[in-house]
Amino acid sequence: MTKKVGKQTFKPSSPPVIISTAAVSGPFEGQGPLGKYMDHVYTDVTAGERSFEGAEKEMMTNACFTCLNKAGKSPPEVDIFLSGDLLNQTITSGFSALELAIPYLGIYGACSTSAEGLALAAMLVDGGFAGLVLAAASSHNSTAERQYRYPTEYGVQRKPTAQWTVTGSGAALVAPAGQGPVITYVTVGKVTDLGIKDPLNLGAAMAPAAALTMIQHFADTGHGPEYYDLIVTGDLGKFGHEMAVKLAVSRGGFDLGKNYRDCGLMIYDTEKQDVHSGGSGCAASAIVTYGYIYKKLLKKEFNKVLLVATGALHSPTSSQQGGNIPGIAHAVSIEMT
Amino acid sequence: MTKKVGKQTFKPSSPPVIISTAAVSGPFEGQGPLGKYMDHVYTDVTAGERSFEGAEKEMMTNACFTCLNKAGKSPPEVDIFLSGDLLNQTITSGFSALELAIPYLGIYGACSTSAEGLALAAMLVDGGFAGLVLAAASSHNSTAERQYRYPTEYGVQRKPTAQWTVTGSGAALVAPAGQGPVITYVTVGKVTDLGIKDPLNLGAAMAPAAALTMIQHFADTGHGPEYYDLIVTGDLGKFGHEMAVKLAVSRGGFDLGKNYRDCGLMIYDTEKQDVHSGGSGCAASAIVTYGYIYKKLLKKEFNKVLLVATGALHSPTSSQQGGNIPGIAHAVSIEMT
Numbered sequence: 001m002t003k004k005v006g007k008q009t010f011k012p013s014s015p016p017v018i019i020s021t022a023a024v025s026g027p028f029e030g031q032g033p034l035g036k037y038m039d040h041v042y043t044d045v046t047a048g049e050r051s052f053e054g055a056e057k058e059m060m061t062n063a064c065f066t067c068l069n070k071a072g073k074s075p076p077e078v079d080i081f082l083s084g085d086l087l088n089q090t091i092t093s094g095f096s097a098l099e100l101a102i103p104y105l106g107i108y109g110a111c112s113t114s115a116e117g118l119a120l121a122a123m124l125v126d127g128g129f130a131g132l133v134l135a136a137a138s139s140h141n142s143t144a145e146r147q148y149r150y151p152t153e154y155g156v157q158r159k160p161t162a163q164w165t166v167t168g169s170g171a172a173l174v175a176p177a178g179q180g181p182v183i184t185y186v187t188v189g190k191v192t193d194l195g196i197k198d199p200l201n202l203g204a205a206m207a208p209a210a211a212l213t214m215i216q217h218f219a220d221t222g223h224g225p226e227y228y229d230l231i232v233t234g235d236l237g238k239f240g241h242e243m244a245v246k247l248a249v250s251r252g253g254f255d256l257g258k259n260y261r262d263c264g265l266m267i268y269d270t271e272k273q274d275v276h277s278g279g280s281g282c283a284a285s286a287i288v289t290y291g292y293i294y295k296k297l298l299k300k301e302f303n304k305v306l307l308v309a310t311g312a313l314h315s316p317t318s319s320q321q322g323g324n325i326p327g328i329a330h331a332v333s334i335e336m337t
Numbered sequence: 338m339t340k341k342v343g344k345q346t347f348k349p350s351s352p353p354v355i356i357s358t359a360a361v362s363g364p365f366e367g368q369g370p371l372g373k374y375m376d377h378v379y380t381d382v383t384a385g386e387r388s389f390e391g392a393e394k395e396m397m398t399n400a401c402f403t404c405l406n407k408a409g410k411s412p413p414e415v416d417i418f419l420s421g422d423l424l425n426q427t428i429t430s431g432f433s434a435l436e437l438a439i440p441y442l443g444i445y446g447a448c449s450t451s452a453e454g455l456a457l458a459a460m461l462v463d464g465g466f467a468g469l470v471l472a473a474a475s476s477h478n479s480t481a482e483r484q485y486r487y488p489t490e491y492g493v494q495r496k497p498t499a500q501w502t503v504t505g506s507g508a509a510l511v512a513p514a515g516q517g518p519v520i521t522y523v524t525v526g527k528v529t530d531l532g533i534k535d536p537l538n539l540g541a542a543m544a545p546a547a548a549l550t551m552i553q554h555f556a557d558t559g560h561g562p563e564y565y566d567l568i569v570t571g572d573l574g575k576f577g578h579e580m581a582v583k584l585a586v587s588r589g590g591f592d593l594g595k596n597y598r599d600c601g602l603m604i605y606d607t608e609k610q611d612v613h614s615g616g617s618g619c620a621a622s623a624i625v626t627y628g629y630i631y632k633k634l635l636k637k638e639f640n641k642v643l644l645v646a647t648g649a650l651h652s653p654t655s656s657q658q659g660g661n662i663p664g665i666a667h668a669v670s671i672e673m674t
Contacts, residue, residue, distance in 0.1 A: 002416070002465055002466060002467060002468050003464075003465045003466050004416060004466065004467065004468070008440045010466045010467075013465070050658075051658050053654060053655060053658065054658075079339070079341060080525060084445065087652070087654070088425040088426075088652055088653070088654060089425075089445070089447065089650060089651065089652040090445045091650065091652045091654065091655050093445075094528055094650040094652075094663060094665075095528075095650075095655070095660075095663070097527070097528040097665075098528040098529075098530055098663050101527055101528075102527065103345045103525035103526060103527055104525070104526070104527060104528055104665065105444070105446070105453055105456075105457065105525060105667075106421075106444060106445040106446050106453070106665075107442070107443060107444055107445065108421065108426070108427045108430075108443040108444065108445040109442070109443050110426065116442055116443070119442075120442065120457070123460075123461055123464055123466050124460055124464070126464060126466075127340075127460055127461070127463060127464020127465065127466065128339055128340045128350070128464065129339060129340050129341065129347045129460050129463075129464065130339060130341065130347075131339050131341070147654075188417060188440035188441070188442060189440060189441070190434070190438055190439065190440055190441060191431055191432075191434040191435040191438075191441055192435075193435055313426060313428065313431040313432075314426065315424070315425055315426040315428045315431075316425070317390060317424070317425060317428065317484075318390060318428050318432070321387075321388050321390065321391075323432075326431060326432070326435050328431075328434075328441065328443075330442075
């Protein structure tokens with residue numbers, strides 16, 4: 001009777017459609033190879049606001065309004081707004097929800113937020129509860145770095161495993177019917193703990209969660225890695241990407257193959273842009289999926305994509321108390337039919 | 338075609354059943370008038386853990402396992418765990434999800450989390466996605482006060498409008514069928530901003546959201562305040578409760594009547610226990626609803642209850658930057674049939 005498939009996967013009875021998306025980014029991301037896929041690239045990380053937090057909120061509201069405009073919709077037509085970000089009390093989302101004035105359900109999945117929002121949007125639409133759900137996620141380098149690690153002015157030397165928090169925001173509009181790629185499966189992840197304690201190596205904290213969610217998705221659906229034109233993890237970076245490839249083999253016997261990429265490695269030119277292990281943050285998977293991938297799906301350059309957004313449940317408080325940094329990953333199967 | 342009723346309310350086609358709940362609290366809450374309804378009262382706020390954060394996590398996992406045990410269920414039988422708390426990065430929920438090992442979707446609604454979790458649980462169950470959803474929420478005085486306001490050792494003088502963060506956790510298990518009260522409607526709130534800037538007066542920040550969500554619920558469902566045996570807001574406290582009563586009249590023309598109470602005022606003996614304006618925190622509505630109200634519903638001493646959990650989207654960062662503190666409230670209609 002339930003739409004559950006296997007152990008952790010859910011299959012909508014009538015695949016919800018992503019009728020519109022939008023992605024905006026900071027200037028540094030705009031200089032990367034996917035810059036041309038952004039709907040707007042800010043010329044300044046402040047986005048004209050008085051605080052970096054204000055800038056992040058400006059980016060999210062811009063992504064949301066752009067997404068709605070593209071579909072010819074206005075906020076009062078949207079039933080539910082699902083959103084999350086990295087800031088304490090997810091203030092980017094809260095203040096954006098205030099401006100949008102759409103009934104709001106806040107989510108927290110660290111950098112897995114894009115997939116969590118998309119998964120819940122699909123379930124609420126397919127469950128018959130909503131005709132339109134707007135899902136958004138954001139991060140900002142200048143808000144996240146100082147909250148999670150060191151004041152940016154301090155100029156701490158970064159380790160090779162460190163990643164660069166992506167500045168930007170992405171939004172998607174999900175409906176029961178319409179033009180666009182559809183959501184065929186969602187796999188809800190479990191929190192996974194490999195014992196990582198280093199907040200400058202979050203790729204390692206998230207890689208096991210990514211691998212286990214992918215393995216479970218393959219097992220639950222019977223669709224192996226070869227089924228997809230593209231499998232993207234959210235923000236594992238170089239080291240995490242390598243780990244995920246190895247773990248998929250060692251834990252599940254799956255060769256992720258050459259179609260497996262990581263959003264954190266796609267955003268920047270990792271040869272020329274000094275981001276160490278790659279990009280990270282909720283915006284990594286959000287702007288790659290809602291900017292680049294969505295447009296490629298519309299053109300049928302991709303037909304079957306598995307988004308596996310990855311989150312490190314890193315807290316400065318628990319980390320400073322000696323706690324581990326667990327990870328989580330949710331997968332959403334997006335297909336152009 | 339959708340299950341939307343009016344502007345912000347959703348009606349499950351087959352009302353999901355709350356088949357089990359559990360509530361645990363700290364010692365101070367145990368001394369209050371509802372202490373006897375708790376499944377467990379800790380004798381110490383550390384709950385035997387090395388940190389207050391560890392204590393809060395112990396309380397949430399205890400509430401979750403107790404809730405499952407009462408229903409004769411184990412974590413592998415649960416499809417989705419929905420949880421949130423007040424701590425940055427919602428670590429109580431994240432670490433509890435790790436221990437429970439149930440596929441996890443993190444939520445953030447500040448103190449409105451209990452109703453947000455229950456609303457989403459009802460929608461996921463009624464949408465056919467889950468046979469069992471576990472929803473939890475928690476707060477802890479010693480973790481929240483120092484994060485949001487001042488170090489507790491500092492002993493800052495509290496204003497009359499200040500509230501006391503409730504220590505405890507509550508959990509509910511929602512299923513498509515079974516014994517227990519059912520969820521007949523959920524009303525998803527909008528973020529509301531009255532311009533409050535004082536983190537020691539969160540009742541005022543939340544009261545407009547509570548009033549507007551109640552007014553919308555009454556308008557959407559056609560069920561006025563008189564329909565319910567009990568209407569409870571989450572944690573408005575004395576001042577917020579008074580404001581909500583006035584706003585319901587001035588904004589919507591509704592007399593909330595004598596059946597309207599506030600969980601933050603029910604937990605403590607406000608004459609004898611020095612909590613100023615009353616209790617607050619995610620646990621306020623969670624332990625009152627999942628401890629006291631649920632048991633009264635089972636005995637049919639209440640038959641129709643409207644839970645209106647209220648959240649202040651208070652962030653020390655945005656507050657110190659001069660931002661307002663917006664509020665949100667979600668309503669869940671729980672009926673014993």
